[in-house]
Each structure stands twice: as structure tokens, then as C-alpha cells.
Amino acid sequence: xxxxxxxxxxxxxxxxxxxxxxxxxxxxxxxxxxxxxxxxxxxxxxxxxxxxxxxxxxxxxxxxxxxxxxxxxxxxxxxxxxxxxxxxxxxxxxxxxxxxxxxxxxxxxxxxxxxxxxxxxxxxxxxxxxxxxxxxxxxxxxxxxxxxxxxxxxxxxxxxxxxxxxxxxxxxxxxxxxxxxxxxxxxxxxxxxxxxxxxxxxxxxxxxxxxxxxxxxxxxxxxxxxxxxxxxxxxxxxxxxxxxxxxxxxxxxxxxxxxxxxxxxxxxxxxxxxxxxxxxxxxxxx
Amino acid sequence: xxxxxxxxxxxxxxxxxxxxxxxxxxxxxxxxxxxxxxxxxxxxxxxxxxxxxxxxxxxxxxxxxxxxxxxxxxxxxxxxxxxxxxxxxxxxxxxxxxxxxxxxxxxxxxxxxxxxxxxxxxxxxxxxxxxxxxxxxxxxxxxxxxxxxxxxxxxxxxxxxxxxxxxxxxxxxxxxxxxxxxxxxxxxxxxxxxxxxxxxxxxxxxxxxxxxxxxxxxxxxxxxxxxxxxxxxxxxxxxxxxxxxxxxxxxxxxxxxxxxxxxxxxxxxxxxxxxxxxxxxxxxxxxxxxxxxxxxxxxxxxxxxxxxxxxxxxxxxxxxxxxxxx
Amino acid sequence: xxxxxxxxxxxxxxxxxxxxxxxxxxxxxxxxxxxxxxxxxxxxxxxxxxxxxxxxxxxxxxxxxxxxxxxxxxxxxxxxxxxxxxxxxxxxxxxxxxxxxxxxxxxxxxxxxxxxxxxxxxxxxxxxxxxxxxxxxxxxxxxxxxxxxxxxxxxxxxxxxxxxxxxxxxxxxxxxxxxxxxxxxxxxxxxxxxxxxxxxxxxxxxxxxxxxxxxxxxxxxxxxxxxxxxxxxxxxxxxxxxxxxxxxxxxxxxxxxxxxxxxxxxxxxxxxxxxxxxxxxxxxxxxxxxxxxxxxxxxxxxxxxxxxxxxxxxx
Numbered sequence: 001x002x003x004x005x006x007x008x009x010x011x012x013x014x015x016x017x018x019x020x021x022x023x024x025x026x027x028x029x030x031x032x033x034x035x036x037x038x039x040x041x042x043x044x045x046x047x048x049x050x051x052x053x054x055x056x057x058x059x060x061x062x063x064x065x066x067x068x069x070x071x072x073x074x075x076x077x078x079x080x081x082x083x084x085x086x087x088x089x090x091x092x093x094x095x096x097x098x099x100x101x102x103x104x105x106x107x108x109x110x111x112x113x114x115x116x117x118x119x120x121x122x123x124x125x126x127x128x129x130x131x132x133x134x135x136x137x138x139x140x141x142x143x144x145x146x147x148x149x150x151x152x153x154x155x156x157x158x159x160x161x162x163x164x165x166x167x168x169x170x171x172x173x174x175x176x177x178x179x180x181x182x183x184x185x186x187x188x189x190x191x192x193x194x195x196x197x198x199x200x201x202x203x204x205x206x207x208x209x210x211x212x213x214x215x216x217x218x219x220x221x222x223x224x225x226x227x228x229x230x231x232x233x234x235x236x237x238x239x240x241x242x243x244x245x246x247x248x249x250x251x252x253x254x255x256x257x258x259x260x261x262x263x264x265x266x267x268x269x270x271x272x273x274x275x276x277x278x279x280x281x282x283x284x285x286x
Numbered sequence: 287x288x289x290x291x292x293x294x295x296x297x298x299x300x301x302x303x304x305x306x307x308x309x310x311x312x313x314x315x316x317x318x319x320x321x322x323x324x325x326x327x328x329x330x331x332x333x334x335x336x337x338x339x340x341x342x343x344x345x346x347x348x349x350x351x352x353x354x355x356x357x358x359x360x361x362x363x364x365x366x367x368x369x370x371x372x373x374x375x376x377x378x379x380x381x382x383x384x385x386x387x388x389x390x391x392x393x394x395x396x397x398x399x400x401x402x403x404x405x406x407x408x409x410x411x412x413x414x415x416x417x418x419x420x421x422x423x424x425x426x427x428x429x430x431x432x433x434x435x436x437x438x439x440x441x442x443x444x445x446x447x448x449x450x451x452x453x454x455x456x457x458x459x460x461x462x463x464x465x466x467x468x469x470x471x472x473x474x475x476x477x478x479x480x481x482x483x484x485x486x487x488x489x490x491x492x493x494x495x496x497x498x499x500x501x502x503x504x505x506x507x508x509x510x511x512x513x514x515x516x517x518x519x520x521x522x523x524x525x526x527x528x529x530x531x532x533x534x535x536x537x538x539x540x541x542x543x544x545x546x547x548x549x550x551x552x553x554x555x556x557x558x559x560x561x562x563x564x565x566x567x568x569x570x571x572x573x574x575x576x577x578x579x580x581x582x583x584x585x586x587x588x589x590x591x592x593x594x595x596x597x598x599x600x601x602x603x604x605x606x607x608x609x610x611x612x
Numbered sequence: 613x614x615x616x617x618x619x620x621x622x623x624x625x626x627x628x629x630x631x632x633x634x635x636x637x638x639x640x641x642x643x644x645x646x647x648x649x650x651x652x653x654x655x656x657x658x659x660x661x662x663x664x665x666x667x668x669x670x671x672x673x674x675x676x677x678x679x680x681x682x683x684x685x686x687x688x689x690x691x692x693x694x695x696x697x698x699x700x701x702x703x704x705x706x707x708x709x710x711x712x713x714x715x716x717x718x719x720x721x722x723x724x725x726x727x728x729x730x731x732x733x734x735x736x737x738x739x740x741x742x743x744x745x746x747x748x749x750x751x752x753x754x755x756x757x758x759x760x761x762x763x764x765x766x767x768x769x770x771x772x773x774x775x776x777x778x779x780x781x782x783x784x785x786x787x788x789x790x791x792x793x794x795x796x797x798x799x800x801x802x803x804x805x806x807x808x809x810x811x812x813x814x815x816x817x818x819x820x821x822x823x824x825x826x827x828x829x830x831x832x833x834x835x836x837x838x839x840x841x842x843x844x845x846x847x848x849x850x851x852x853x854x855x856x857x858x859x860x861x862x863x864x865x866x867x868x869x870x871x872x873x874x875x876x877x878x879x880x881x882x883x884x885x886x887x888x889x890x891x892x893x894x895x896x897x898x899x900x901x902x903x904x905x906x907x908x909x910x911x912x913x914x915x916x917x918x919x920x921x922x923x924x925x926x927x
Contacts, residue, residue: 175711175712177709178771183727330761473819474857480863543791546862555824558793
């Protein structure tokens with residue numbers, strides 16, 4: 001009989017058995033590291049304009065070439081990662097926190113509250129994201145905060161619905177009833193018994209949501225609804241490069257590859273996490 | 287006695303696990319004579335489910351048949367193609383499961399499911415329906431015509447199990463495998479179903495392999511019994527002999543533990559001390575020796591073989607027991 | 613001796629489409645300290661709902677319950693509010709009633725933490741409890757899925773008895789256990805009962821164990837107790853035909869035993885359509901005209917022996 005292992009050890013040994021998940025984990029860590037270290041790694045200031053050396057291909061001085069204003073693309077991609085990271089981190093954690101709260105309220109609260117909240121979630125979900133973003137931008141003007149706001153609002157229902165379903169399922173489970181029979185307060189049940197049991201699926205959902213959010217940010221920035229120039233973002237790099245695709249493919253390639261890498265990395269990693277924590281697969285080591 | 291319908295010889299099955307091969311079944315012999323009802327008794331982990339899955343060839347993907355043969359009416363089931371096996375299942379061999387809800391499709395009417403079972407027959411739909419009605423009548427379902435239009439969830443647990451039995455017997459199989467068919471039912475229904483099974487077996491003349499952990503149900507229904515422990519057959523023989531004069535210490539203990547057999551009420555019920563052996567790293571010698579109060583030195587060295595005629599048991603101490611018991 | 617738990621005409625009613633069903637339909641019983649009372653019934657008889665109601669997990673529609681003389685109050689949702697330190701509940705599914713993400717140690721410390729028992733160090737208490745139920749300290753750091761059915765059941769017993777309750781309600785304490793293990797759990801309960809003077813209410817359909825563990829028993833059918841009294845008396849001389857049928861429906865592992873004589877016809881009627889008159893008349897082998905129209909009020913026979921039948925059996 002194996003000794004119970006900690007969360008991290010359990011995750012790690014699970015990853016070791018899943019090469020694709022491990023590849024995702026390595027990719028994700030690599031991208032995170034590059035992005036965090038952008039100020040030290042970037043060879044140039046991403047905003048440094050040098051019109052004499054515009055749209056040049058890769059060279060010893062500019063590994064990924066330069067854009068239409070002669071800015072170093074590598075530096076812009078590295079700094080652009082910070083925008084992507086900031087947006088996904090802030091947007092997902094805020095959306096998750098609010099979703100958690102609303103989801104548990106719907107799952108445990110009285111029936112009328114559940115109905116009201118579910119109708120709310122469905123209404124928000126039924127808006128097309130881009131139209132919604134356009135409306136908000138028309139009101140507030142394009143900015144990073146607008147992007148984050150739009151993503152938060154459209155993501156809350158996703159988390160809230162998962163939390164609601166999980167909470168409702170847990171509510172009927174014997175161990176929750178057992179806690180109530182022992183006289184535990186609702187707060188205690190939520191904190192010690194509901195939360196730990198929905199945390200894992202929630203974090204897995206979040207890790208799989210990162211590429212979607214990064215993509216959404218890039219999409220909004222590409223449409224000019226996101227970060228305002230000259231701030232580098234993967235989306236704005238693509239947008240800038242798009243107009244000059246015939247002259248030089250490098251901005252598009254350089255802006256696209258990290259997007260693909262993030263998507264693949266987080267998807268593989270998230271799916272692997274899901275398999276590792278799937279209760280049906282657990283307990284094999286009994 | 288005629289040739290057995292089902293004849294299993296030396297069957298050993300292992301499961302591949304992270305810790306190594308889990309030897310779930312070891313050298314199992316089993317014979318089901320034509321028209322007989324054989325009971326298999328054993329507690330969790332004894333290998334009952336693996337044995338059934340092997341007979342109907344629906345083993346888990348990580349299972350491996352190490353050796354042995356499963357002969358059904360002279361054909362080696364382990365050598366059949368999956369096509370041939372599929373033709374056999376539901377036609378020559380049928381099953382009744384513990385929970386009838388899992389074997390009935392909740393989205394189809396009883397009538398539809400019962401005519402689906404007759405997919406091999408070429409008669410018209412109305413003839414199939416007539417067949418279904420007749421079958422439902424025979425398993426004791428009131429107003430069978432009306433039941434055909436109902437869905438499984440409309441029926442009570444006992445009625446559902448009757449429908450499942452009717453469907454299993456539809457093709458007039460030679461062998462019916464019943465896996466704990468009454469465990470999920472209430473006591474009063476359990477008796478109804480057992481009596482009905484006994485009658486139907488007489489009418490259809492099929493053989494029944496009846497798996498249960500409930501010794502009382504086995505005693506009521508079966509003529510012969512096989513006792514399994516930790517993947518081995520430890521005792522087999524005519525029911526009366528095994529239950530009245532058990533030869534293997536495990537069988538003795540198991541019977542002693544059944545509160546139904548203890549006449550005087552007691553607050554200290556007997557138990558079998560210890561736990562099942564590890565089936566990945568099997569102990570040497572007898573599989574039951576660690577929990578046996580009478581184990582001797584040789585029990586730890588050499589695994590005992592089944593011995594005896596008719597009533598057989600695998601125990602080194604058989605000779606002692608025969609001396610002590612009249 | 614006064615009763616530990618005294619239930620008087622308890623009712624549990626649930627709304628359904630187009631009306632309501634009375635799952636528990638006016639039951640009364642007394643449980644004494646140090647005694648085991650068994651409630652026996654088939655599925656749908658309402659026995660688990662009764663247990664849930666007594667523990668404050670199901671709303672009560674009517675009747676009163678006294679615990680150690682005090683009348684239990686109802687909360688906003690009509691649930692009873694017993695003193696959780698003195699009334700403990702053991703669930704049917706031993707693994708399912710443990711939080712899958714909590715170690716055994718944490719699960720056993722829960723009762724102390726919930727009630728903020730100051731004198732106790734929850735972790736030390738947990739180890740003491742493990743010892744009491746015959747599990748070693750190495751079980752403390754296991755998760756529920758790493759326990760066998762019998763071991764999980766022992767953890768359940770330990771958790772229920774942690775705060776030294778006066779009443780234990782055990783719902784199917786041997787469900788899913790092998791015959792060779794169920795004795796262990798029942799012996800443990802009997803032993804702890806003697807040590808602690810515990811009153812136990814066992815909810816079960818397993819008559820074989822009732823005969824050994826119960827001092828008193830009540831037989832439940834469609835939400836009512838159709839017979840109750842001393843369990844030895846009931847086993848030797850059932851008065852209600854349903855009780856007799858249940859006893860006879862218990863196949864004996866003795867091959868020479870005569871099979872049950874009484875076979876009940878049909879199924880338990882739906883709670884939505886309670887039969888008029890005696891509710892058992894649709895299945896009763898000895899039904900007569902009077903049974904179809906009139907409800908048999910309680911008959912009292914000797915000390916504490918009660919049943920609802922116009923034509924009781926007198927063997």
C-alpha cells in the first residue's frame with residue numbers, strides 16, 4: 001500500500017507518465033520564464049524606432065528581424081508576452097473569484113436565487129464576445145483595462161456554471177450530509193469541504209482557459225480594440241505585420257509562434273492535469 | 287452424467303498493474319452439467335467477477351489469460367473469434383446482472399427492448415411481441431401487454447429484474463449466468479425471484495451459474511456449490527455436503543460467520559481474522575494459511591491440491607478433518 | 613428508566629407534483645440508554661428518511677421528539693435540531709461519507725474542531741480513536757480511497773463516537789461488507805455500547821444481524837411501524853403477517869431448513885397511492901373483508917408489544 005503523496009508530488013509523478021503533458025508543462029514554463037525575464041533578455045527597447053532599418057529579416061543584430069518602424073521584433077514579442085500574461089492572470093483570477101462566489105451562491109442558495117443567477121449567466125454567455133467588446137470600446141476607448149474587463153465579464157459565467165454544478169453535486173454527497181449531522185456550520189462546510197473539492201477542476205479549467213484568453217486579447221488587439229500603440233502585444237504585432245505581409249513575413253511568424261506555443265502548451269498541460277486529478281483514475285494505487 | 291455444458295480447466299488470469307502481475311484467478315476448474323444449478327460462493331476479491339468476464343470473454347483490457355481452457359458444449363471459447371463469441375452471447379449464453387437498471391436501456395420501452403433481443407429471429411414484429419408477452423407472463427409479470435409500452439423506470443426493482451430474466455431466457459440459452467441477481471432486491475422479492483428462477487430452470491432445462499455472497503440464497507437454489515477464496519477454488523461439491531460438512535477451513539469459517547446460522551443470539555459474532563493475501567506477491571504454500579487456525583509447517587511450503595471425489599477441497603489437513611468429523 | 617430518545621407521532625411529508633407523500637407516517641418509539649433498537653423495513657419503507665429526520669437532515673411535518681427529556685425544537689426549514697454532540701449518525705456508505713480529500717486523521721479531528729472542544733488536541737484524539745476501533749496509527753495518513761470497506765466503516769464508527777454521544781443512529785452499518793467482516797463491525801459497536809452506555813438505533817433490512825444485536829425492533833411498512841416490541845419475542849412469535857413474511861423470506865443457509873411458507877404477492881404499493889384500510893391488505897396472505905375498508909388501530913399486547921392488525925397471528 002503506497003503512502004499518500006502530496007499534491008505536488010502527485011502531479012509530478014502523473015506528469016512523468018504523460019509525455020504530452022510533460023511537453024506542455026515544459027513549454028508553459030519556458031514561455032513564462034522568457035516573459036518574466038523579458039526586461040533582461042530583450043536586446044532592445046521594444047519601443048525604439050529605427051526607420052532606416054524597417055522590415056528587415058533575421059540578422060545577427062535582430063534575431064527575428066524588425067517591423068515597419070524598425071523596432072526589434074524579438075524584444076516586442078518578449079514584452080508582448082508580458083501583456084498576454086498580465087491579461088490572462090488578472091482576468092482569469094478575477095473571473096474565477098467572482099465565478100466561485102456566484103457559483104456557490106447559486107449552488108447552495110435558495111431556488112429563486114439560483115434561477116436568477118443562472119438566467120444572468122446565460123444572458124451574458126449569449127452575447128457575442130466581439131460585439132460586446134465593440135460596445136464597451138465605443139463607450140470607454142481601447143485600452144488594456146477594457147480588454148481585461150471584457151474578458152472578465154464574459155468568463156465569469158463559465159466558472160460560475162462549473163462551480164454551481166459541482167456544488168450542487170457535492171451538496172447531496174454523504175460526506176457533506178455527515179458534516180451537517182455533526183453540526184458543522186455552512187461556512188465551515190463551504191471552506192473545508194466544498195472548496196477543496198471544486199478547486200482542482202476549477203484550476204484545470206483555468207489552465208485550459210489561458211490560451212483562450214491570450215487568443216482573445218490578441219484578437220481584440222488585432223482588431224485595434226485592445227492595447228493601444230505603441231505598447232507591444234502579440235495581437236498588435238500580428239496587426240502591424242498583417243499590412244506588410246507581402247514585404248516581410250517575419251512579424252506574422254514571430255507574433256504567431258508564441259500564440260501557438262501558449263495554446264498548445266496550456267492545452268496539453270491542462271488536459272494532463274485533468275487526467276491526473278480525475279477521481280475515477282485515482283485510487284489505482286490502493 | 288452427460289457431458290458438461292461448461293467445462294473450465296486450469297484457468298489462470300492475471301491483470302497487469304503498476305506493481306506487477308495481479309494473479310486474480312489461479313488454476314480454476316469448474317464444471318456445469320446440463321440442467322444443473324451451480325452456485326459460486328466467495329467474498330470480495332475472490333475472483334468471481336473475473337471468472338464471469340472470462341466465460342463471456344469481456345475481460346478488462348489489462349487482463350491476460352495465462353493458461354487454461356473454457357469449453358462450452360465442446361467448443362473452446364478462448365479460441366473463438368470475437369464475431370463467433372458475439373453470436374454466442376445472448377443466444378447460447380445469457381446473463382442477468384445485479385442491477386437490472388444497468389442492463390436495460392432507460393430510453394427504450396420494454397417491448398422494444400424485448401423485440402430487439404430477438405434480432406436473430408426473422409418473424410414479424412407482432413409475432414415477436416407475442417413472444418415477449420408470453421415470456422413476461424412466464425416470469426410472473428402481471429398484465430404483460432401493458433408492460434410492453436412502459437419504460438424501465440416505470441417498473442419497480444423486482445419487476446425490472448423479472449424483465450431482465452425474461453430477456454435473458456428469450457433465446458432459450460443453454461447457460462444462464464446470474465451475477466448476484468437478487469442482491470439489490472428486498473428480502474420478500476428475493477424469495478419470489480429465486481422461486482421463479484427455479485421453476486424457469488425446470489421448464490427451460492438450461493443450466494444456471496449462480497453467483498452470490500448470500501449463503502442462504504445459494505442453499506435455497508443450488509444443487510452444487512463452488513467456494514472461491516483469493517482467486518482459487520478451495521472447495522466444491524454437492525451443496526448439502528459442502529454446507530453440512532465443509533472440508534476446507536475457509537468454508538467452515540465462512541459458514542460459521544453467517545449470523546443466520548448462529549441459533550442463539552450473541553453480541554460476539556465470529557469473524558475471520560486477518561485479510562486477503564496480496565495477489566501480486568503471492569505467499570508460498572496454502573493461500574489461506576495466514577488466516578487458518580490449524581495451519582502447520584507444510585501449509586507454508588507446498589500449495590495444497592484439490593482432492594476428493596465429488597466433494598473436493600484443497601487442504602493439507604483434509605485427513606485430520608476426516609478423522610475428527612464423524 | 614426514562615427514555616433517551618422519545619419519538620411521538622413523527623411525520624415526514626414531501627411535496628410531489630399534484631400533492632404530497634407521507635414518507636414517515638406517524639411513528640412513535642422510545643430508545644433507552646445502553647439498548648439497541650432496530651428499524652427493519654424494505655426499500656421505500658421510509659426507514660432512512662426517519663433516521664435523517666431524527667438527525668435534523670430532513671424536514672419534519674408533525675409530531676414531537678424528546679431527547680433526554682428535552683423537546684427538540686425545529687429550525688427555519690422545519691428540521692429538528694438535536695444536540696450534535698449527543699446524537700451521532702453513521703451513514704450507509706462508509707467511503708462516501710468521508711471527504712475524499714481529507715486524511716483519516718483530519719476526518720477524525722473534525723468533530724472536535726466543529727465543536728471547538730477546548731480540552732482536546734484534535735490530532736491526539738484522532739489517534740486515540742483509531743486505536744479504539746482497532747486501526748493502527750499508520751491509518752492516520754491514509755485517504756478514504758485507500759481503505760477497505762471494513763476499515764472505512766471502522767473510521768466511520770470512530771468519527772461518530774468521537775464526542776462520546778449518548779445516541780448513535782447507524783444506517784445499514786453492515787451494508788456492502790462481507791460476512792466475515794460484518795461481525796467485526798457489529799462486535800465493535802456492541803463493545804463500545806457497553807463501555808459508553810450508548811443507545812443505538814440501527815436501520816437495516818438485514819434480519820440476520822437484527823436477531824443478534826437488537827434488544828427491541830420495529831418493522832416499518834409504507835412509513836408506519838406495523839409492529840414493534842422486544843426483538844426476541846418478535847422473532848419467535850411475529851403477530852403481524854408482514855413481519856412473519858419478512859422472517860420467512862430470509863433464506864437459511866442450512867440446506868435442511870424448510871423454505872419460507874409465506875410468499876408475498878406483488879410489490880410494495882406506491883406511497884402516492886396508499887391502499888385504503890389496512891395498507892398491507894394488497895399483499896397480505898390472510899386478508900379479509902374488514903381489512904380492505906378499515907385501518908387497524910394499534911393493538912397492545914403485553915409490555916411494549918404493539919402491532920396494527922385485525923387478525924394477528926398467534927402461532
